[in-house]
Amino acid sequence: MNLLNLSFRYKTPLWGSILIVAATLAVSASLMNQAYDDLMSDLLNSSTNLSRTLAKTLFPTMMHEEVWRAFEIIRAPLHGGPDGSLVQPEMIFALDNRQQVFVSGQPKSLPLSADIRQFGEEYAQLADRIVASPEPDAAIIFSGSRHIYVAVPVAEEGARLGTLVIVHSKDVFMARFKSVATRGAVIGLLVLTVLLPINWYWGQRTAVPLVQLARSIDSVAHGVPPKLPLETYAYRDELGQLFEAYGLMVKALQEKALLEQEMIRSERLAAVGRLSAGIAHEINNPLGGMLVALDNFKRRGGHDERTLKTVAMIERGLTQIRDTVSAMLVEAKVKSRDLLPHDIEDLQMLLAGEAHKRSVSIHMDSDIAAPIALPATLVRQILMNLLLNAVHASDTSGTVRCKVRHAGDTLTIETENTGRTIPPELMGHLFEPFISSNDTGHGLGLWVTYQIVSQLGGQITAESRDGLTRFSVSLPTGEKLS
Amino acid sequence: MLRVGLTATVPDQYQLIEEWRRYVERKLKRRVEFVRRDSYIETMDLLRLKKLDFAWICDYPFVYFRSQVRLLAVPLYQGRPYYRSYLIVPASNQSTASISQLRNKVFAYTDPYSNTGYLTPRYQLHQMGEDPAQFFRQTLFTWSHQKAVEAVAIGLADGAAVSGHVWDTLSIIKPELTAATRIVSRSPEYGFSPVVARPSVRDEDFRNMQKLLLEMAGDAEGKALLRRLNIDGFIAGSPRLYDEVARMMKAVNEK
Numbered sequence: 110m111n112l113l114n115l116s117f118r119y120k121t122p123l124w125g126s127i128l129i130v131a132a133t134l135a136v137s138a139s140l141m142n143q144a145y146d147d148l149m150s151d152l153l154n155s156s157t158n159l160s161r162t163l164a165k166t167l168f169p170t171m172m173h174e175e176v177w178r179a180f181e182i183i184r185a186p187l188h189g190g191p192d193g194s195l196v197q198p199e200m201i202f203a204l205d206n207r208q209q210v211f212v213s214g215q216p217k218s219l220p221l222s223a224d225i226r227q228f229g230e231e232y233a234q235l236a237d238r239i240v241a242s243p244e245p246d247a248a249i250i251f252s253g254s255r256h257i258y259v260a261v262p263v264a265e266e267g268a269r270l271g272t273l274v275i276v277h278s279k280d281v282f283m284a285r286f287k288s289v290a291t292r293g294a295v296i297g298l299l300v301l302t303v304l305l306p307i308n309w310y311w312g313q314r315t316a317v318p319l320v321q322l323a324r325s326i327d328s329v330a331h332g333v334p335p336k337l338p339l340e341t342y343a344y345r346d347e348l349g350q351l352f353e354a355y356g357l358m359v360k361a362l363q364e365k366a367l368l369e370q371e372m373i374r375s376e377r378l379a380a381v382g383r384l385s386a387g388i389a390h391e392i393n394n395p396l397g398g399m400l401v402a403l404d405n406f407k408r409r410g411g412h413d414e415r416t417l418k419t420v421a422m423i424e425r426g427l428t429q430i431r432d433t434v435s436a437m438l439v440e441a442k443v444k445s446r447d448l449l450p451h452d453i454e455d456l457q458m459l460l461a462g463e464a465h466k467r468s469v470s471i472h473m474d475s476d477i478a479a480p481i482a483l484p485a486t487l488v489r490q491i492l493m494n495l496l497l498n499a500v501h502a503s504d505t506s507g508t509v510r511c512k513v514r515h516a517g518d519t520l521t522i523e524t525e526n527t528g529r530t531i532p533p534e535l536m537g538h539l540f541e542p543f544i545s546s547n548d549t550g551h552g553l554g555l556w557v558t559y560q561i562v563s564q565l566g567g568q569i570t571a572e573s574r575d576g577l578t579r580f581s582v583s584l585p586t587g588e589k590l591s
Numbered sequence: 592m593l594r595v596g597l598t599a600t601v602p603d604q605y606q607l608i609e610e611w612r613r614y615v616e617r618k619l620k621r622r623v624e625f626v627r628r629d630s631y632i633e634t635m636d637l638l639r640l641k642k643l644d645f646a647w648i649c650d651y652p653f654v655y656f657r658s659q660v661r662l663l664a665v666p667l668y669q670g671r672p673y674y675r676s677y678l679i680v681p682a683s684n685q686s687t688a689s690i691s692q693l694r695n696k697v698f699a700y701t702d703p704y705s706n707t708g709y710l711t712p713r714y715q716l717h718q719m720g721e722d723p724a725q726f727f728r729q730t731l732f733t734w735s736h737q738k739a740v741e742a743v744a745i746g747l748a749d750g751a752a753v754s755g756h757v758w759d760t761l762s763i764i765k766p767e768l769t770a771a772t773r774i775v776s777r778s779p780e781y782g783f784s785p786v787v788a789r790p791s792v793r794d795e796d797f798r799n800m801q802k803l804l805l806e807m808a809g810d811a812e813g814k815a816l817l818r819r820l821n822i823d824g825f826i827a828g829s830p831r832l833y834d835e836v837a838r839m840m841k842a843v844n845e846k
Contacts, residue, residue, distance in 0.1 A: 174731075175731075175732070176729075176731035176747070177699070177731050177732065177733040177734070177738060177742060177747075180742070180747055212747075215746075216745060216746040216747040216748075217745075217746035220697065220746075221697045221728075221729050221731075221747065222697075222728060222729050
């Protein structure tokens with residue numbers, strides 16, 4: 110798997126962590142390097158100072174060959190400092206000009222007047238350097254595998270009697286350096302334990318909304334209906350702007366989808382309307398002829414009982430077909446007078462019987478005071494259908510309210526009833542024919558209403574929730590007919 | 592004021608020496624100064640220059656500078672006015688049984704005017720027919736019996752000859768030091784390092800000082816001081832005690 114293809118959730122904190130670790134390591138390494146150099150130069154400086162002082166003190170004793178006094182001089186610094194002190198020499202010895210031991214702090218390992226070269230390769234190298242030293246007065250610093258040697262001449266005014274050598278153990282030095290390094294490492298780890306979780310937290314904080322956004326956009330691209338991400342992003346940075354833009358896009362997409370749905374539905378309704386009107390016309394014409402023919406047949410007389418019974422049955426059937434078909438035949442272009450205030454008032458009376466049967470009270474609220482340029486018959490039919498539906502859908506002892514308002518060029522009608530909520534799956538097909546939520550009607554009322562409203566150039570919407578169902582109709586008012 | 596010289600015959604017990612000085616001051620009812628010098632020759636010079644009135648020196652310088660000193664008192668060690676020289680080697684050396692086995696080794700002398708720390712080992716080598724100047728690979732002077740013991744203990748020297756009295760005293764006050772050394776042999780007895788006066792000292796001072804030393808063992812405080820000095824007391828003594836040293840000196844042809 111390619112690291113670069115990782116999710117931002119991991120990539121951001123991962124790169125951050127790598128950078129933090131690398132930076133911490135780099136800083137720690139340079140500090141340790143510095144500490145090493147400082148420690149080493151401290152050691153060499155103090156050692157050189159000590160050896161110069163000792164060499165000066167040693168000069169007269171070497172001159173007088175006072176081995177014991179020389180021993181007392183070099184013995185003092187060997188037992189001076191506390192244990193583990195960095196500058197505490199491990200051994201001090203003085204060589205004469207033939208590189209033989211004049212005195213040594215550890216006479217058991219470096220006996221008097223023995224040639225230093227015989228005690229190991231490092232001592233031999235040291236002796237060679239002392240002999241080869243171009244500057245007679247310079248200090249010689251020689252680093253062996255486990256020891257550091259600092260050698261200065263024992264000399265006064267150019268008279269050189271020998272060399273003083275101070276030996277430091279690298280173990281002590283390394284132990285001290287390790288303690289410094291350990292301290293540095295612990296601090297580095299502390300920094301990491303603080304920075305890494307912070308980095309991880311910030312990485313996640315930035316990446317998680319981004320990842321969600323990416324997923325949402327991805328699902329939109331794959332046709333899943335768009336919806337807003339679960340989490341919002343509260344800050345006004347680029348990510349926040351992205352979220353805002355996405356929100357706007359989702360809203361626009363949702364509106365577009367809604368609009369499309371609405372268009373499809375009204376197109377469907379229009380198609381159904383055209384189809385049913387066409388069929389109704391086609392049926393209506395022969396139907397009229399058939400009913401006239403039956404009427405004539407009956408009038409001629411002389412038919413036996415059985416025939417009459419059959420004819421009556423056919424007549425009933427045809428009448429039922431005519432009723433149904435005529436209900437479907439919405440003829441908006443019928444001649445009608447303008448809507449008058451009392452048309453509305455009449456309705457209450459017409460519905461009183463039905464309302465009484467179900468103990469439903471009807472409240473009419475109309476502000477119409479003058480004639481309105483809308484066909485009275487159709488408006489009355491709209492109101493009749495909606496109110497009858499409301500009365501039927503209402504609970505017993507419920508209330509049906511109707512509000513009619515005329516403002517500007519628009520007449521608005523609102524009916525409400527309490528009672529059962531229309532199930533959501535039905536809402537989309539409410540205005541289609543033969544759709545009914547109860548068993549009593551034939552299911553054409555709302556369809557007819559819709560057809561009338563459509564033909565009048567108006568709109569009808571329904572909403573039903575929490576036990577309240579409301580139909581709203583708005584109709585553009587035209588010029589007065591009379 | 593009386594000035595008393597001290598040498599390496601007394602181990603480095605500075606507090607004891609100060610207490611002894613105050614004791615002498617109280618007894619003599621006059622100011623007394625103790626002057627410590629590492630080498631016998633310096634002390635002998637100070638006596639000669641009348642910078643000192645009395646000095647506790649070694650038997651060898653007493654013989655060597657016989658005409659320049661007057662015997663004041665001789666300490667009693669283990670009840671007798673004698674002591675010995677110990678030949679010591681590091682404790683790790685278990686094989687050496689005689690000074691003859693220290694050929695080409697590093698040897699620590701105390702002082703060129705010490706009997707037990709210089710004359711005795713050289714006399715022994717001389718008796719064996721060896722040349723003391725060539726026998727050892729290297730020799731060094733520590734200017735103190737105690738330091739000669741230290742030099743052997745730490746291995747700076749492969750051997751040393753020291754005053755038996757000092758070694759015995761160190762084995763009490765610094766047992767860890769003597770434990771690092773081993774006594775190879777003990778010499779015959781020699782007259783103990785004497786306390787001397789310069790010949791020109793006033794008779795009264797001489798008598799008072801001699802009386803004080805001889806009576807030290809008689810009072811509790813003096814006895815306590817003597818015990819810490821690891822001696823039993825002082826006697827007037829006789830120069831004859833040191834005839835053997837004189838004989839050795841002649842034998843080694845030192846004079």
